[in-house]
Amino acid sequence: MGDMTQKSEDINKDLTRGVLQTTRSWWMCFLFFGTVLAWGTGCFVWQLVHGIDVYGMERPNYWGAPIINFVYWAGVALSGTMISAILRLLHAGWRRSITRMTETLTVCALLVAGLFPIIHLGRNWVFFWLVPYPNERGLWPNYKSPLLWDATAISVYLVSSVLFWYSGLIPDFAVLRDRTTGWRHELYSMLALKWKGSDREWKRLRGVSAILTVMIIPVFVSLHTIVGWDFGMSIVPGWHESIFAPYFVCGALYSGAGAVLVIMCLVRRAYHLEKYILPKHFDNVAKIVMTIGLLWFYFFAGDAWSDWFTEDPTHINWLVYLFGGYKWALITLAFFGMLVPLVTLPFKRLRTSPWAMLAVGVSVNIAMFTERIIVVVPEASRSWLAWGDYTPTWVDVSITIGAFGLFGFLYTLLSKFIPLVSLWEFKEGEVVDAVVTVGNAQVPVTVREEAIG
Amino acid sequence: MDNGTTVLGLFRALDPAAKALKTLQEEERGWRNLLVLSAMPFPEGVLEADKSKSRLTVITVVCALLGIVLGIGLAAGTALLYVIHQGGKPVVSGPPTAIIAYECMMLVALTGVFFRALYEMRLKGWQAKVHDPRISEGMIGIAVRCSTESEAADAEKIFRDLAAADVTRDSGSAQ
Numbered sequence: 001m002g003d004m005t006q007k008s009e010d011i012n013k014d015l016t017r018g019v020l021q022t023t024r025s026w027w028m029c030f031l032f033f034g035t036v037l038a039w040g041t042g043c044f045v046w047q048l049v050h051g052i053d054v055y056g057m058e059r060p061n062y063w064g065a066p067i068i069n070f071v072y073w074a075g076v077a078l079s080g081t082m083i084s085a086i087l088r089l090l091h092a093g094w095r096r097s098i099t100r101m102t103e104t105l106t107v108c109a110l111l112v113a114g115l116f117p118i119i120h121l122g123r124n125w126v127f128f129w130l131v132p133y134p135n136e137r138g139l140w141p142n143y144k145s146p147l148l149w150d151a152t153a154i155s156v157y158l159v160s161s162v163l164f165w166y167s168g169l170i171p172d173f174a175v176l177r178d179r180t181t182g183w184r185h186e187l188y189s190m191l192a193l194k195w196k197g198s199d200r201e202w203k204r205l206r207g208v209s210a211i212l213t214v215m216i217i218p219v220f221v222s223l224h225t226i227v228g229w230d231f232g233m234s235i236v237p238g239w240h241e242s243i244f245a246p247y248f249v250c251g252a253l254y255s256g257a258g259a260v261l262v263i264m265c266l267v268r269r270a271y272h273l274e275k276y277i278l279p280k281h282f283d284n285v286a287k288i289v290m291t292i293g294l295l296w297f298y299f300f301a302g303d304a305w306s307d308w309f310t311e312d313p314t315h316i317n318w319l320v321y322l323f324g325g326y327k328w329a330l331i332t333l334a335f336f337g338m339l340v341p342l343v344t345l346p347f348k349r350l351r352t353s354p355w356a357m358l359a360v361g362v363s364v365n366i367a368m369f370t371e372r373i374i375v376v377v378p379e380a381s382r383s384w385l386a387w388g389d390y391t392p393t394w395v396d397v398s399i400t401i402g403a404f405g406l407f408g409f410l411y412t413l414l415s416k417f418i419p420l421v422s423l424w425e426f427k428e429g430e431v432v433d434a435v436v437t438v439g440n441a442q443v444p445v446t447v448r449e450e451a452i453g
Numbered sequence: 454m455d456n457g458t459t460v461l462g463l464f465r466a467l468d469p470a471a472k473a474l475k476t477l478q479e480e481e482r483g484w485r486n487l488l489v490l491s492a493m494p495f496p497e498g499v500l501e502a503d504k505s506k507s508r509l510t511v512i513t514v515v516c517a518l519l520g521i522v523l524g525i526g527l528a529a530g531t532a533l534l535y536v537i538h539q540g541g542k543p544v545v546s547g548p549p550t551a552i553i554a555y556e557c558m559m560l561v562a563l564t565g566v567f568f569r570a571l572y573e574m575r576l577k578g579w580q581a582k583v584h585d586p587r588i589s590e591g592m593i594g595i596a597v598r599c600s601t602e603s604e605a606a607d608a609e610k611i612f613r614d615l616a617a618a619d620v621t622r623d624s625g626s627a628q
Binding site: 004005006007008009012132138139140141142143144149152153155156159160163167171174175177178179193195196197198199200201202203204205206207208211212215216218219222226423424427428431 | 465466467488489490491492493494495496500501502503505507509510513527528531532534535537539546549550552553555556557559560562563564566567569570571573574576583584586588589590591592593594618
């Protein structure tokens with residue numbers, strides 16, 4: 001083991017550049033997303049003034065754009081922590097470059113997702129009635145409603161994800177504390193919680209990280225299971241499906257893994273991290289996307305085909321409607337969610353190309369947003385005797401665009417305060433990974449990390 | 454002990470730092486008087502002085518049990534506090550109670566273990582200045598707490614003999 005100081009300094013310099021230097025392109029992104037967010041916020045104010053009628057919802061369809069957005073963003077939020085947690089558990093060394101940016105993706109997407117149930121409330125200003133607290137009316141939330149399970153699950157996942165993300169950030173905040181002056185030094189000193197880098201601190205960090213990793217996996221599975229039950233626990237034809245829980249988990253993983261590809265490509269380009277995010281990272285994440293995509297298609301087709309074949313009158317309506325009135329949604333889903341990934345991802349040359357993977361990530365997310373429309377709209381529009389329709393208004397569209405603005409705004413803002421590649425994890429990788437010569441071959445070797453000391 | 458001197462040796466490479474630590478450990482200085490400081494974790498046993506016991510797993514289990522009680526209290530207890538009769542169904546429903554108990558179990562266990570880890574990370578008794586910004590830049594620090602001047606001089610010699618990039622002392626009055 002030679003001189004580690006120079007290598008460590010170089011890593012610090014490269015990976016904190018985005019935090020310590022503010023470029024014009026950062027300001028442009030910030031202003032762009034800020035403007036989009038401002039427009040979305042304005043539309044929400046418009047909704048507050050004019051009521052929820054500003055959306056294109058029509059009886060019996062009460063779940064339009066806000067719930068489509070909620071399910072979509074909760075799905076995007078799932079994969080960030082999932083990729084990070086599962087790769088940690090599997091001791092996958094290549095994870096080190098991407099865990100931080102994916103965990104940040106989860107936190108930002110979850111903050112966006114959590115807003116939509118509140119936006120969707122008729123009287124948004126009393127959203128705190130969802131919180132169980134002893135009030136003067138003696139009322140408590142009705143926990144028999146799956147919607148309240150949802151509020152609980154989102155809160156738990158948000159807290160868990162923030163703890164998971166923050167615990168890994170503490171050592172990096174200490175590095176930033178030591179590299180900054182003035183108010184930034186004060187801020188990072190506070191966030192670093194007096195971290196010194198002692199072996200005791202590392203041991204505890206490793207221990208808590210292992211426990212959080214193991215526990216966060218059932219938490220994210222439960223979140224999307226419960227989102228699936230929001231639909232599955234109703235008796236609306238097309239929603240009342242036992243397959244919805246695993247199907248939602250799988251769909252969430254698919255859109256989230258696609259979003260990870262997008263984020264990896266954009267962060268790599270924006271912060272010049274070509275040395276850290278390599279083609280092999282895109283290759284590996286692309287394989288995950290392909291595996292999840294095939295699984296998702298299996299669930300989707302299994303559900304739809306059994307309804308189609310049996311022509312069960314309680315289920316066939318939504319399918320007829322889908323092949324008729326919402327044909328465009330099904331075609332979009334098939335093209336972007338199945339065709340594009342399946343003709344792209346089998347080829348290694350494309351999997352290792354960041355721009356091709358950006359395109360696949362965007363394609364998967366277009367498909368999964370459409371899939372949310374398919375889940376939310378046709379079924380609710382053909383419910384028993386009442387038949388309604390759903391045509392998005394300018395407010396529906398604006399609030400959807402505003403959600404992307406909020407996500408971009410939060411991510412851009414956070415990228416100014418945290419390194420998007422974990423400094424200490426990357427340095428750890430430099431210590432535990434090596435290449436040895438065996439015969440005529442160069443063989444990579446890794447010292448296995450122990451989870452809890 | 455708090456009135457003694459802490460000697461901090463800073464090393465550019467791992468091997469001399471490990472040798473310095475081993476030499477100090479062979480001199481039978483208690484593990485509570487030794488501290489390894491680095492900008493990254495090392496695999497177990499590579500550079501390790503701390504032998505303190507961790508209660509993270511126990512705390513996780515205890516907090517999980519508390520969470521279950523909290524969840525049952527929230528879902529079943531509030532249903533009993535404000536009774537809503539729904540078509541002859543029981544006032545306290547099993548599946549929702551189980552779901553909320555599960556979520557609360559996870560919430561309390563995760564937050565509990567996180568705060569316990571922060572508590573266990575404290576460097577109790579280390580009043581001296583053992584942190585140096587150069588550690589963040591990749592240097593490895595070995596800090597040793599010495600009760601006498603001869604011990605401190607001995608530790609300093611060990612560090613210098615093993616080509617420490619720098620050796621500093623602190624009396625521990627302030628951090």
